[in-house]
Amino acid sequence: QQQVKQSPQSLIVQKGGISIINCAYENTAFDYFPWYQQFPGKGPALLIAIRPDVSEKKEGRFTISFNKSAKQFSLHIMDSQPGDSATYFCAASSSPGTASKLTFGTGTRLQVTL
């Protein structure tokens, strides 16, 4: 079964700190790894994504680190802000083109305190 394991389930970080969420996958055919951010009452929204041909991708305060040999990838949120408080989902897919079914992790509820 295609699975994506995500940890921790919840995370509390002080304002200005670094939030780190980890994911591991089993299916070596996965070739697209996005992170989604979900605020209460809203649908998930794409935050940042990476392909396995690079080991790191950075967009503003958000960075994905990717370790292909370990089949792991992580999201780092630098200088975490209260507005970052949300649930974060990692995901993976293996189908190119029009059939990119995403397999999601179970989510991490992040709370950034003042």
Place this chain on the structure above:
Amino acid sequence: DSGVTQTPKHLITATGQRVTLRCSPRSGDLSVYWYQQSLDQGLQFLIQYYNGEERAKGNILERFSAQQFPDLHSELNLSSLELGDSALYFCASAGPGRSGANVLTFGAGSRLTVL
């Protein structure tokens, strides 16, 4: 507003009943996905349609069915409802992204409560 419209936002019904959830994809997107999100659970993939045809099936119960119409809107039908079907049901549509892979854009979800 993501551009993906889901109705109704909230729905309360009784066990044994049947409901229909509706989704209008983002303009230009041909793919529609349905996901179920239960309390403290991740997003479980149910089914995908592309331009009216079923493309992939996930953990969708036999009591559930879906279709995508010629105007590309989609409906998810849930029948013989059980308490455990209470969940958030998300629709997402997909179009090409910068990475070359399809980017899923989610609607705000339909919250179903079965009493």
